[in-house]
Amino acid sequence: MTLTPSPELLMPAGNFEKLRFAFAYGADAVYAGVPIFSLRARENDFTKEIIKEAIEYTHSLGKRIYLTMNIYAHNIKINKFLDAFCEMADMGPDGFIMTDPGLINKSVKLRPESIIHLSTQANATNWATIEFWRDIGVKRIILPRELSIQEMATIHEKVPDIELEAFVHGAICIAYSGRCLISNYINHRDANQGTCTNSCRWEFSLAVDKGSLLEAESVHTENADYQPLAGKYLAKEASRAEQNYVGQQFEMDEDEHGTYLMNSKDLCAVELLEDLREAGICSFKVEGRSKSVYYAAVVARAYRRAIEDLATGRPFNPENLQELVSTSNRTLMTGFMKKRPQEYGENFEDGASLPLTHRFAGQFRDYDSASGLALLDLKNRLEIGDTLEWITPDETTAVQVESLFKPNGSRVDVAHGGLQCQIPVPFEPNEFTLVRQVLKSA
Numbered sequence: 001m002t003l004t005p006s007p008e009l010l011m012p013a014g015n016f017e018k019l020r021f022a023f024a025y026g027a028d029a030v031y032a033g034v035p036i037f038s039l040r041a042r043e044n045d046f047t048k049e050i051i052k053e054a055i056e057y058t059h060s061l062g063k064r065i066y067l068t069m070n071i072y073a074h075n076i077k078i079n080k081f082l083d084a085f086c087e088m089a090d091m092g093p094d095g096f097i098m099t100d101p102g103l104i105n106k107s108v109k110l111r112p113e114s115i116i117h118l119s120t121q122a123n124a125t126n127w128a129t130i131e132f133w134r135d136i137g138v139k140r141i142i143l144p145r146e147l148s149i150q151e152m153a154t155i156h157e158k159v160p161d162i163e164l165e166a167f168v169h170g171a172i173c174i175a176y177s178g179r180c181l182i183s184n185y186i187n188h189r190d191a192n193q194g195t196c197t198n199s200c201r202w203e204f205s206l207a208v209d210k211g212s213l214l215e216a217e218s219v220h221t222e223n224a225d226y227q228p229l230a231g232k233y234l235a236k237e238a239s240r241a242e243q244n245y246v247g248q249q250f251e252m253d254e255d256e257h258g259t260y261l262m263n264s265k266d267l268c269a270v271e272l273l274e275d276l277r278e279a280g281i282c283s284f285k286v287e288g289r290s291k292s293v294y295y296a297a298v299v300a301r302a303y304r305r306a307i308e309d310l311a312t313g314r315p316f317n318p319e320n321l322q323e324l325v326s327t328s329n330r331t332l333m334t335g336f337m338k339k340r341p342q343e344y345g346e347n348f349e350d351g352a353s354l355p356l357t358h359r360f361a362g363q364f365r366d367y368d369s370a371s372g373l374a375l376l377d378l379k380n381r382l383e384i385g386d387t388l389e390w391i392t393p394d395e396t397t398a399v400q401v402e403s404l405f406k407p408n409g410s411r412v413d414v415a416h417g418g419l420q421c422q423i424p425v426p427f428e429p430n431e432f433t434l435v436r437q438v439l440k441s442a
């Protein structure tokens with residue numbers, strides 16, 4: 001088996017700024033969506049001009065950029081898609097991420113020199129399917145998150161002449177990737193056209209049927225009389241429940257905030273990079289084009305360090321996992337990589353992604369060397385006494401807030417998110433400096 005000495009770190013680029021930070025903090029490559037033809041249609045400001053600029057910027061750093069065009073197309077979009085593909089191909093990206101078999105087939109014939117990666121949405125779960133895609137002309141397979149590392153290794157053994165990419169970090173669909181109508185059903189936003197509203201993570205509550213949809217009375221209560229359910233509750237499949245077959249039972253929970261039925265924990269495989277490399281994975285992919293620039297930076301830095309440790313034979317450093325835990329998440333797990341996640345994969349507490357130990361405090365904008373004050377765009381509230389960590393691609397420096405100033409120089413005790421403030425800093429920050437707050441309960 002050939003080992004990939006140092007697999008690529010592939011980060012999401014939801015916009016140009018996130019792309020710049022992802023590279024500054026250690027990404028080898030990024031993926032960015034082509035407007036209306038990728039599955040992040042709503043959080044995408046990549047116009048054709050910006051894509052061209054992004055490709056030039058990426059190549060000036062000696063790095064790689066892949067363009068995502070992974071919708072399943074209806075007839076009406078075919079010609080527009082192929083026109084856009086040719087236009088993008090002329091710009092010289094390092095690859096295209098696609099799903100739709102018909103569009104892949106046509107794209108390969110139109111531009112045989114272009115490199116096509118098969119999107120995870122295509123659900124290529126076995127080596128026979130991957131042989132098929134190789135024969136069509138696809139150069140890389142982005143493996144479904146539903147595969148175990150053992151299955152990945154078998155695929156690599158059977159089809160060694162195709163690149164394999166695997167997700168190592170980020171959100172997971174509760175549905176089989178790409179095969180989901182939940183958002184479409186609930187609020188007419190189609191996941192396979194890039195407009196999913198994460199409806200699987202919403203908070204639901206029970207209501208008593210009063211004979212009219214408009215009059216259903218909520219039994220979900222936030223009042224002081226609420227009595228949390230005691231014990232553990234399971235939903236059982238009706239006809240086979242008496243067999244007590246574990247696979248047919250689903251844990252249910254309701255607290256004073258509501259009920260979460262389908263909210264997956266997030267994937268984190270930072271401790272499994274060596275196993276993945278041995279299974280033939282050449283690209284470690286992080287999900288999250290809609291996440292913040294802070295998330296892109298901190299996650300890229302943690303995986304970069306872990307990949308370097310792997311390349312030089314150093315043991316896994318738990319600090320890298322702690323860094324990942326510090327970003328917003330819905331509780332981390334290793335997904336399907338080692339065992340099936342039926343019994344540990346859901347988060348019944350919160351549908352939102354929450355900061356646990358740190359939160360993004362602000363982004364550096366300017367520095368006045370005479371006063372030693374840095375100007376920040378604040379993302380969250382700050383006050384005197386808070387502990388801040390100043391982050392650069394190479395280090396993290398903790399400083400307690402002893403004074404805060406408005407941009408006009410007036411002193412304040414509290415500064416609010418969404419505004420700017422000035423704050424003393426013991427070193428001169430650079431354009432990639434970010435600031436995070438240590439949460440008091442951490």
Ligand code: SF4
Pocket residue numbers: 172173174175178180181182183191196197198199200201
């Ligand atoms: S609704 Fe949930 S499971 Fe379905 S595509 Fe969206 S995130 Fe995935």
